[in-house]
Amino acid sequence: MSDWIYPNFDYRPERPLFLCVLSNTDTGKIPGLSAAGSSPDLTDYTPGADAELVELNKIVTIPEIPNSPEGATTPAAVTRAALTLAKIPSLFVTSGLRQKPVVPYVDMNGSAGRDIRFETAVPNATDIIDRATLLGRKLATLSDCIFIGESIAGGTTTAMAVMQALGYPGTVSSSLHKNPLELKQEIIDQAMIRCGAHFGSMKSDPLGAITELGDPMIPCALGLMKGLEGAKVVLSGGTQMAAVLCAAHALGIEGDVSIATTKYVMEDGSASFRSIVESLGRKWYMVDPGLERSGIPALQCYANGSAKEGVGAGGSILAASLRGVTQQQIVEESDKVLMTAELPKPK
């Protein structure tokens, strides 16, 4: 299918594994910032609910499926569709997650990220990197190709803060149709003043940038990459994962690492996904989930720029396509997931 794009991914994984990092950040709770959850307070539960939907096609720990204020449903539905069709195993990794899901997860401990305007964001970033490195090393002996996604509401702001501290001028995408970039920049400016940083000032102190301005997903993804050197790694996400790539570059983490995302992130004129990734000399892959053909409005709206990506949706579609799954199958299965998902009755 001509609109089903995954250029030049010439490797066919034998034992692919889909990892997804689940984290919270209080920065993401600033009103108006994130679409991942219908209200800021529910965002503590969003990552766990995503994991439950992917693993069980059911949501247990909150009474509703994560929806954005714009009505887009969580990309976890698409991720589940892709992984189920391709029979690819998933493993969730919690790093600073407050509300744990009822599915198996590997816990990196760590506390939820703090509001970067007022506090050091991830005081235990080094510990998280170390633990995730240990986990990555194990997984490298078991899988030849690892996809790493994320679910962290409000993570694009902390991603942009880290990039700016490291001297990358890019802007991040948004799960909202209209990217609240001005609000993000205000928050970042305030955080920079708090910790005495400015654009590029932490170029030679990436750990400091993550600790002061990041979120717990970033050190976890970095540690996994570090431990997985030797295996093929595909970061699965948009500008948040691009920020992880920037930090990896600054930390000297090498390896066969590329990044896959959805067409909806690539088409986001407000974000600079492609230029960031290319400036780092890394390969990117774009997939078109084809959700304009979905029968469900909460997925159709992706094609208009709501939600766009998350829970590793782009990477999971790429992984599935390498096993022969078609775009049509992804769309149909995503619809089926949402029509059959078991949700708790609202109280």
Next chain:
Amino acid sequence: MSDWIYPNFDYRPERPLFLCVLSNTDTGKIPGLSAAGSSPDLTDYTPGADAELVELNKIVTIPEIPNSPEGATTPAAVTRAALTLAKIPSLFVTSGLRQKPVVPYVDMNGSAGRDIRFETAVPNATDIIDRATLLGRKLATLSDCIFIGESIAGGTTTAMAVMQALGYPGTVSSSLHKNPLELKQEIIDQAMIRCGAHFGSMKSDPLGAITELGDPMIPCALGLMKGLEGAKVVLSGGTQMAAVLCAAHALGIEGDVSIATTKYVMEDGSASFRSIVESLGRKWYMVDPGLERSGIPALQCYANGSAKEGVGAGGSILAASLRGVTQQQIVEESDKVLMTAELPKPK
């Protein structure tokens, strides 16, 4: 070497994985019952400390290495030696563990097991089985041969209780030189009266037996086995793992499952490891760690019947031997682990 016995293990794993289930049970805190930790209160920390020693060669969460009242040190040292020499990855799975280690672990949630004399032991056993099954299914796609060990202080008593409720007349081994079998039977009798059970009365209700009389390790190991059907599974432990086999038989869990343990368990005249396993038609493998040749008294005493097994030591030695590691190397490396392990300064 003639004393290095692993009869007929004719499979050479390509991607072996060592799992170890970490649990607590309040039954194990009854004084005089367990050697896993120098005092009953410290046994909440023993499994996590074992995991830290295996992964990091250092113990972080308690101020001392787990030692038995008889002076035997934890078999985790031997497990670390075997896995390190053979470069086999380990993954710890927590199921009802109160004190979490600082290494990566997959959490099955669940509460610590209660004292079977007074309370239903594992009210959430079914949930644990379901989650562990999910995890097992994932791991079956990544590894062709999975070794499953355990660390749960006081687990032999709950193992024996489950076996008796299912109608198996065997007795369990002990981490103490002198097996306190009378005390164990007293506890079991009291627990049986509490829940209206007697020998064999729960034969057709294995879930009930585990729930009322077991510990959180048992449903976790069972769920893993269930999810791992299709891969080769080697339960790594003594009579506790034999009890898991009994419960699996009662639950109809099939698969290519055998059991490996140390010579010290096989030589325990008070326990009926071999007869239990053979009555179930399962294969057993015995390894001789050769610890009489250790230069360290806390390991030498294994050869006289202290500690004997645990943290999957027997299975990890078998796994290592399949990669060409010798008994001599295991002994030397175990000594090295104990001489170099980094322990916190006692407060």
